[in-house]
Amino acid sequence: MKKKPAGIVLLLCICCLFSRAQQHPNVLILYTDDLGYGDLSCNGATTIATPNVDRLAQEGINFSNAHATASTCTPSRYSLLSGRYAWRKDGTNILPGDANLVIPTDITTLPKVFQQAGYETGVVGKWHLGLGSQSPVDWNKKVTPGPAEVGFDYSFIFPATADRVPTIFMENQLALGLEATDPIAVNYQKPFPGELTGKKHPELLKILNDPNQGHDGHITNGIGRIGFMKGGKRSEWTDEELGYVFNNKALRFIDNSLKKQKPFFLYYAIHNIHVPRMPGTEFKGKSGLGYRGDAILEMDHTVGVIMKGLQERGLLNNTLVIFSSDNGPVLNDGYLDQSEATARSLNYQPGGIYRGGKYSAFEAGTRVPFIIRWPQQVAAGKTSAALFSQVDLMASFAALLHIPLPAKEFTDSRNSLSALLGKSTADREYIIEQPANHALCILKDGWKYMTPSNGRAFMEGVNIETGYSKEDQLYDLKTDPGEKNNVAAKHPERVLQLKTLLKKVRAASE
Template identity: 50%
Template sequence: MIRFLNAKIICLLMVLTPGLVLAQKRESKPNVIFIYADDLGYGDVGAYGATKIKTVNLDRLSGSGIRFTNAHSSSATCTPSRYALMTGNYPWRVKGTDILSGDAALIIPLDRITLPKLFKNAGYNTAIVGKWHLGLGKGVKKDWSNRVSPGPNETGFDYSFIFPATADRVPTVFMENQRVVALDLNDPIEVDYRNKVGNDPTGKDNPELLKMKASPDHGHDNTIVNGIGRIGFMSGGHSARWVDEEISTTFLTTAKNYMRENADRPFFLYVPLTEPHVPRMPATMFKGKSGLGYRGDAILQLDWTVGQILDEVEALGIKDNTIIVFSSDNGPVLNDGYQDGAVTQRNGHLPAGVLRGTKGSVFEAGTRVPFMISGPNIAKGKVSDALIGQIDLLASFSKLLKQNVPLGEAKDSQDLWSTLTGATKTGREIYVEHSEGLALVKGNWKYIEPNAGVPYRKSTDTETGNSPEPQLYNLRDDIGEKNNLAKKFPDKLKELQKLLQLEKDKK
């Protein structure tokens, strides 16, 4: 009789408190949201020292979890960083992982583990909402009127809402689960990165139609879409072409809808945003608000978007069971193709903070980026100087999810879950940074291998870090990498040279 009554009480509790039962059922499977900024620098965030711009929501996220001061993307540009994030492998080991055009084929291997596949294997629903830039299909030529695959869905995402490359490259359209959104089949899309197609005006021939002037030597003088010259030529798809001022809110709305539809089951949501990458054309509500030109306005828009995601997590009642990670794909750049006030209205702002270099540089500012994580079982209000890389998220989440990474795959990813939660202060022993050349960091020491490339790129005002001589820096005493100690510490130089060579020799 007692057992019968207990069973009835349990059933009654399940009916009256479904939320409690759901929470108990999902306790070991927290949601994970990874927000990825584009070209956001170490010094662009208030929590990292920015004083000329307010990032209240990023600072709020930082205060609710751990802020890492020595976190890195794998590379100083976007495509290779995203490749490393997805695969757990250094991109410089693989040919064809440089910055991709908008018509490039998919570069993510379909027969290997990826970050979203890891979550799928653990029973998660997975989604990407935002910038992709890892190629689509099996070749350059594509039929944009039909399904374009393989792409995000084949690499592990149950749901995808993306644009193919970057906002300054054609095709300037959204794609949902392999299909172009709002495409009129009577106006088919054609894309070409070598020869002009169609009759649309170009920035080169019709500069009077541009909303903002393009800088010389950047290639943003091809097909004009929404008053902005792009890289590459495009014809057709006029009903499907985006309006730049609405890109961010379109991604945000889609991400929030996904969260609402999946709030009752564990999900992994990857949100690679477009700010503050060019062309910077923020929504009207942000234009002129930063005093730093459109780049600053775009950062305000990014910060607001992060705040909206944080608020949605709270509104859905899943805050206590949701891990949120925020970072950037590489360092900052000001002059990147458009005259948008980023340079002329800088107003003393230091996008790289105390670091040397920019996007595209092997100096620290190229890959050392903001990185924050918060959520259940993660320390709050903590700052860590542990050396970590975005490439380590795959192996680290495998630990959390109790999923084995197949032998020989994601070989450059290290399990740093205890570091990410704040349980330990220890990070990586060594890390390889990548731009045109390679650098290796071990402890406080950094070695940059000799490189025959140009030391300074005028078009983007970039100190590349390239030099025919080896460079050695003590980042503890010289985080700005001003004093080359290669000749003063030959033994340390040889040690790091040997370590880098061992990394390069790995198969």
């Protein structure tokens, strides 16, 4: 038998590998910020409409019992990408803008799973997981480690959140627009000499801040931020452009993946609806709910832009899309943008039927919107009440892609693929919820146990019930989803069972 030339054999091998790679779906996670379960019209909102997100729900599965791992952003993002509960690692609370990278670079992560399966991986939008390994961070050169070391082939981000300095874009861990003659410096302790701050110059602000919440530092685009910054004047962005820039970068990443003939995994961490809420001008005043409502409209528009981009590229059918949020809602979070006043005047409930919100131990803190759309595998127009945690995305996608997780590497991530794809309604055995004060909660079989803590029951300023109490709390979410009746005294055996399980889970370690 005549042998094929070596070049032809190599080409056939490459084609075979490409064919197998293309059998995998593209994967897009649209991860919003501070969006409540009740902020979507597909989840019952009537004051505001979110037609593009609603369309995802109509064409996929809308989960009613899916949870972020924490009621604040950094720990939720840490858990989603690392497959580990953030409370296991010190330093994973809400980070300052100059924090170092908190995800270890030597562990398996969600994007690394996709890399092993032959995907092009990218992150666009909000990062807020720290950058670099030295303090202070030198923003005038490539900052490592960062997204690349966590598993992303491409990154276009801002370092923390929009209310913290540095207020710059970074592409592949390099600041954009940087000039050698105007280097960036950041300080979270004191302002730089001559720096104009919101505290001393409120006349320069186009949106006032709550004086008790710290957003009175460096001024960018007429808005006070947390922290202080000098230099980088040509690097600073304006809030109104964020959505448009991130959308364009997300679509460009998809195009580049197509050119490379590789499936893509894109983690698009949408900056909306976190403060400062300053959406593109076309959305201002359109919601009737202040700038927060306007930011929801812009967030929904972003979903529409990306989905239209997939359609134009012929990718709708073989792209698995997940839409969710990092934690629950907050109305007043540092800026006087009319959001709280308009919501209360209209009896608008961003958490829906659930109690609490961002920072809280109550359900509105972590029970978030969660929708999956994948026409090739997921039935359209379905709902699911299966208990699901974002920490399980890593193990679930590893199972989908037939990538074994290292046997000796500890993770909290569990394979919940059947529930994720709507093949099963079985609950995860339990989930852990982390409020801002780390007084952990455990949810199992519809029962929720909240550990005692010394925190305040009501968080002034943001005006949110925290759920913190010195007493054991037990709620039957099947009959009391609003957590109005603490039944711990009536069910001591259930309290003991959940206490014991929580202690066992906490004792597990890497």
